[in-house]
Amino acid sequence: MRYLKIFIQISNTIITKPTKFFIFVVISLFVLFFQAYMHNFNIVFIIMFSIFAVSTASSWIGRLNLFYLKFSFVSSDRFFANKISTYRILVENSKDAISYSITCANDTDSKSIPILNDYQREIISLEYKYPKRGEYKIPKLKISSLFPLPHELFYKYEKLDNMIMVFANPIGKSIFSTKLYNQNIRGEYDDFDGIRRFKDGENLSLIHWASYAKNQQLMSKEFIFKEQEHIFKFDIKSMNGDYESRLSQLTLWVLECEKAKFDFTIDLGYEILDSKKGDIYEILTKIAKY
Amino acid sequence: MRYLQKLLNINRPHKDRLLDFALILAILPHIFLFKSPMIIFLIISAILLVKNKTTDKYQYFITTFGLFAIILSFFDNYNFENLSKMIFFVSLVSNLLVYAVVLQKFKGEYNAYIKMSPALLMLLIFFYYSSITMLIYAIFVLFSFVLMTVWANMDTNLSAVIKVTTRLFVLALPIVVILFIIFPRISFQKTDFGFKGDYIATTGHDGTMYLGSEALLVPSEKVVMEVEFTNKIPQNNQLYFRGSVLYKDSISQWQQIDTKNLKISKRKFEKDSLIDYKVLLYPSYQRWIYLLDLPTITPLKSKMNYDLIALSTKPIDEIIRYKAISALNYKYIGKLKYPSEALEVDRDRNPRTIKIMDKIKNLNITDKQKAQKILEFFQTQKLSYSLKPKPIDLNNSTDSFLFDSKVGYCVHFASSFAISSRLVGIPSRIVTGFKASKSNMVENYLIVRELDAHAWVELFLDDIGWQRFEPTNTAYQILSTVDNIGDLNIDSNSIFKTINLNFMYIKYLINNWILEYNRSKQKALLKEILENGIFMAKILIAIALLILSSIALYILLQRKKCTDIALCTIAPLIKKLKKKGLVRKPYESIEEFLKRSNNIIKTKKISNLYHTIKYSQKIDKRMIKKLEDEVKIKK
Numbered sequence: 001m002r003y004l005k006i007f008i009q010i011s012n013t014i015i016t017k018p019t020k021f022f023i024f025v026v027i028s029l030f031v032l033f034f035q036a037y038m039h040n041f042n043i044v045f046i047i048m049f050s051i052f053a054v055s056t057a058s059s060w061i062g063r064l065n066l067f068y069l070k071f072s073f074v075s076s077d078r079f080f081a082n083k084i085s086t087y088r089i090l091v092e093n094s095k096d097a098i099s100y101s102i103t104c105a106n107d108t109d110s111k112s113i114p115i116l117n118d119y120q121r122e123i124i125s126l127e128y129k130y131p132k133r134g135e136y137k138i139p140k141l142k143i144s145s146l147f148p149l150p151h152e153l154f155y156k157y158e159k160l161d162n163m164i165m166v167f168a169n170p171i172g173k174s175i176f177s178t179k180l181y182n183q184n185i186r187g188e189y190d191d192f193d194g195i196r197r198f199k200d201g202e203n204l205s206l207i208h209w210a211s212y213a214k215n216q217q218l219m220s221k222e223f224i225f226k227e228q229e230h231i232f233k234f235d236i237k238s239m240n241g242d243y244e245s246r247l248s249q250l251t252l253w254v255l256e257c258e259k260a261k262f263d264f265t266i267d268l269g270y271e272i273l274d275s276k277k278g279d280i281y282e283i284l285t286k287i288a289k290y
Numbered sequence: 291m292r293y294l295q296k297l298l299n300i301n302r303p304h305k306d307r308l309l310d311f312a313l314i315l316a317i318l319p320h321i322f323l324f325k326s327p328m329i330i331f332l333i334i335s336a337i338l339l340v341k342n343k344t345t346d347k348y349q350y351f352i353t354t355f356g357l358f359a360i361i362l363s364f365f366d367n368y369n370f371e372n373l374s375k376m377i378f379f380v381s382l383v384s385n386l387l388v389y390a391v392v393l394q395k396f397k398g399e400y401n402a403y404i405k406m407s408p409a410l411l412m413l414l415i416f417f418y419y420s421s422i423t424m425l426i427y428a429i430f431v432l433f434s435f436v437l438m439t440v441w442a443n444m445d446t447n448l449s450a451v452i453k454v455t456t457r458l459f460v461l462a463l464p465i466v467v468i469l470f471i472i473f474p475r476i477s478f479q480k481t482d483f484g485f486k487g488d489y490i491a492t493t494g495h496d497g498t499m500y501l502g503s504e505a506l507l508v509p510s511e512k513v514v515m516e517v518e519f520t521n522k523i524p525q526n527n528q529l530y531f532r533g534s535v536l537y538k539d540s541i542s543q544w545q546q547i548d549t550k551n552l553k554i555s556k557r558k559f560e561k562d563s564l565i566d567y568k569v570l571l572y573p574s575y576q577r578w579i580y581l582l583d584l585p586t587i588t589p590l591k592s593k594m595n596y597d598l599i600a601l602s603t604k605p606i607d608e609i610i611r612y613k614a615i616s617a618l619n620y621k622y623i624g625k626l627k628y629p630s631e632a633l634e635v636d637r638d639r640n641p642r643t644i645k646i647m648d649k650i651k652n653l654n655i656t657d658k659q660k661a662q663k664i665l666e667f668f669q670t671q672k673l674s675y676s677l678k679p680k681p682i683d684l685n686n687s688t689d690s691f692l693f694d695s696k697v698g699y700c701v702h703f704a705s706s707f708a709i710s711s712r713l714v715g716i717p718s719r720i721v722t723g724f725k726a727s728k729s730n731m732v733e734n735y736l737i738v739r740e741l742d743a744h745a746w747v748e749l750f751l752d753d754i755g756w757q758r759f760e761p762t763n764t765a766y767q768i769l770s771t772v773d774n775i776g777d778l779n780i781d782s783n784s785i786f787k788t789i790n791l792n793f794m795y796i797k798y799l800i801n802n803w804i805l806e807y808n809r810s811k812q813k814a815l816l817k818e819i820l821e822n823g824i825f826m827a828k829i830l831i832a833i834a835l836l837i838l839s840s841i842a843l844y845i846l847l848q849r850k851k852c853t854d855i856a857l858c859t860i861a862p863l864i865k866k867l868k869k870k871g872l873v874r875k876p877y878e879s880i881e882e883f884l885k886r887s888n889n890i891i892k893t894k895k896i897s898n899l900y901h902t903i904k905y906s907q908k909i910d911k912r913m914i915k916k917l918e919d920e921v922k923i924k925k
Contacts, residue, residue, distance in 0.1 A: 024406075024409075028409060031413060032413070035413065035416060035417075041416055041420060042420075042425075042804055042805050042806070042807055043416060043419075043420060043424055043425050043428055043805070044416050045470065045473070046425065046428070046429070046466065046470065046804070047412075047416075047428055047429075047432055049465070049466045049469040049470055049473070050429070050432055050459075050462060050466050051432070052465070052469070053461075053462030053463070053465035053466045053469070054432075054436055054458050054459065054462045056462070056465060057457075057458045057459075057461035057462045057465070058458055060461065061454075061457065061458060061461070096848075096849075096850075097848045098450075100443070100444050100446070100454075101443050101444060101445070114444075114445040114446070115445070115446060118850065146443050147440075147443050147444060148440045148443065148444070148454055148455075148458060149436070149439055149440065149443075149458075150439065150442070150443055213877055216877075
């Protein structure tokens with residue numbers, strides 16, 4: 001009963017699509033059928049049955065090849081509207097057999113995994129572009145393979161529930177070319193302060209890998225800054241252009257401040273965001289959700 | 291072994307190399323059919339391709355040479371008669387196909403046409419061969435083609451691809467078997483064309499029995515026929531297969547006579563002695579259909595004559611199969627007749643034999659007793675059996691054999707006994723054919739070879755009819771033999787012979803159940819399945835077992851080879867803990883995992899043993915055994 005359940009599950013999960021080689025198989029069977037029938041050639045019959053049987057067996061091996069693959073979201077770079085960025089997926093082979101020739105793809109990118117050993121995990125990076133700011137689900141993954149025989153393409157879709165925050169497109173005038181910029185303001189990393197939960201879009205160099213190994217949870221290292229004296233003050237209402245361009249401008253400034261380690265505040269009208277009080281990810285998120 | 295290991299570890303070659311290999315496999319059987327110009331063309335092309343000489347100059351040369359090779363190969367066949375033969379076209383197409391493949395190779399193009407060529411070439415070759423060798427080769431080629439296709443999709447070494455391909459075939463096997471049995475067939479006969487080279491004419495006797503130097507046999511192991519007994523198996527001294535019957539003693543040879551005018555005598559058979567059997571007869575280019583002594587029915591497409599010899603309507607030029615029934619115990623009934631030639635004897639020859647036989651003739655005893663007296667006389671002469679007899683005086687062959695040389699084989703014994711019987715007034719005839727031996731038998735399967743050719747005598751006894759006598763059994767000693775002559779048979783059952791016999795048996799079974807499987811066999815099998823519940827159950831169990839074994843083999847092939855002896859030893863324990871809900875995390879060391887599982891099973895000792903084995907310099911079998919025992923206890 002258990003096996004029947006798995007059988008039905010496999011049939012429902014893995015979708016197949018004939019390729020051009022499928023036509024070759026059909027024609028071969030057809031020709032062999034006529035040759036065998038013409039002369040009752042049992043050798044030809046055997047070859048014909050073997051081709052059919054091997055193709056059928058291939059169908060099942062191909063399905064099993066993909067069925068036991070599990071996918072989970074690991075992390076992503078910062079996503080900005082209308083800009084390509086990367087996110088990472090953990091592919092895990094949860095069966096005690098090797099999986100071959102796997103292709104993981106979304107609408108814009110694909111990655112191949114030639115071999116995934118039994119119970120092995122591998123992280124793949126995929127690029128994607130969201131057209132607008134906001135919070136989105138990770139794009140549907142299409143996992144496909146032509147293994148073992150290429151007459152059938154096996155594929156399944158993997159929907160991951162994780163969300164990705166897509167920030168506003170950082171375009172506009174650079175902060176360094178505005179009156180707001182003051183040469184004297186500087187800030188730099190000082191002492192290691194501790195660890196906190198990793199936020200999507202953060203620099204990967206901040207990941208505390210020892211914590212990941214222990215608890216399987218991505219944590220970030222936090223540092224204390226020094227010499228932070230000057231604060232930029234951005235006000236959305238006093239900016240030019242439509243709201244989308246203002247948000248894009250703000251996003252650009254926030255990123256520039258982050259890079260140059262400047263402190264800043266943003267007045268969104270209903271809320272003031274302070275770089276001292278909240279981290280950059282939170283600030284960018286609030287701008288994205290504006 | 292090292293080279294094999296190296297071979298198995300090679301990584302995926304370029305797709306073009308895989309295609310080249312497929313082409314070689316597909317062309318190979320064609321080479322045996324090509325005529326010499328085409329073979330020379332192929333050899334030269336191969337050399338040039340290997341040396342990478344594919345410039346325009348070489349391309350022109352190969353194009354011209356190939357055309358000439360094809361023209362020369364078919365030079366004799368350009369006539370209207372051949373144009374009506376399909377085989378001519380098939381042959382022409384295969385030559386042209388190979389020619390085109392070679393030209394493509396010289397151009398260095400790998401287009402769709404060249405990719406399909408291996409399949410097309412294999413398709414064509416099936417028109418020529420239908421032997422077991424071809425069956426094995428075809429399966430091998432199919433396996434290789436599948437392997438190469440899989441490899442094109444798998445970036446791994448040969449060993450892994452072989453495993454995957456084997457798994458594919460293992461899963462495919464039950465489907466092939468089921469389809470082979472149940473797939474509906476229509477009973478088209480095989481056409482006459484086809485490659486006949488697999489079977490060459492075999493013969494053990496040719497309808498004439500020579501006594502002179504022509505009689506010197508060259509015993510051959512060639513198989514004449516294969517017999518499968520279906521109800522019961524005859525005794526060793528009952529395995530006489532009738533070939534031809536000879537009446538006429540023409541000094542140096544015995545010949546057949548025309549017995550068309552004589553009707554077959556009626557016979558009565560003991561039901562219990564009836565033997566059902568099937569024969570697979572190899573081409574002999576003669577008409578004799580060999581049947582076990584004494585046949586009761588005439589096989590299809592043959593006629594039985596007065597001598598109870600079945601003759602085919604046309605010479606046997608391909609393997610034929612027939613079913614027959616013979617009776618081991620029989621009795622002639624009704625009015626019995628024999629041809630006058632059965633009593634013909636030249637009293638001017640063999641004076642010494644005449645003198646002895648006259649004495650027996652004058653005894654007041656029955657014909658059967660007289661025949662027995664002749665046999666006793668033969669025994670007193672201390673005759674030797676040898677396949678290398680001394681030359682005899684053909685004018686007085688019986689005297690020469692019985693009194694002078696005293697060395698001969700079945701023909702000399704049979705001839706002398708037949709003449710002696712006629713001298714005492716008993717009609718006689720010599721039967722030539724095959725005397726098989728049980729040493730050539732596996733289960734109910736018997737092989738009859740050329741060296742089983744034999745001659746024996748039949749005497750016409752009053753009120754009884756023709757009865758078989760085996761004068762060769764009177765031999766006093768054996769000097770050299772390969773014959774199966776009743777009690778004189780020497781058991782030469784070496785291991786090699788047994789292996790060979792078993793191989794022949796398998797070959798016969800393959801021939802019988804695979805290559806010769808047809809509509810009538812399918813119908814008979816399905817009828818048996820539907821009518822016989824036990825048989826149906828057996829078939830279903832066999833299919834179920836086949837499916838289960840395929841799955842088991844598939845799983846076995848999927849299993850990875852153990853490289854970490856310590857980890858493999860505790861694998862059953864990890865499996866057990868997994869069943870209990872304790873799963874080892876990917877980042878977890880064995881030590882940590884065993885510590886975690888200590889609440890369920892005490893694993894401290896196992897952990898210690900595991901780490902001792904894991905980090906020791908050499909494999910300590912004692913420790914492994916200890917760990918195994920510990921794991922067993924915990925299980």
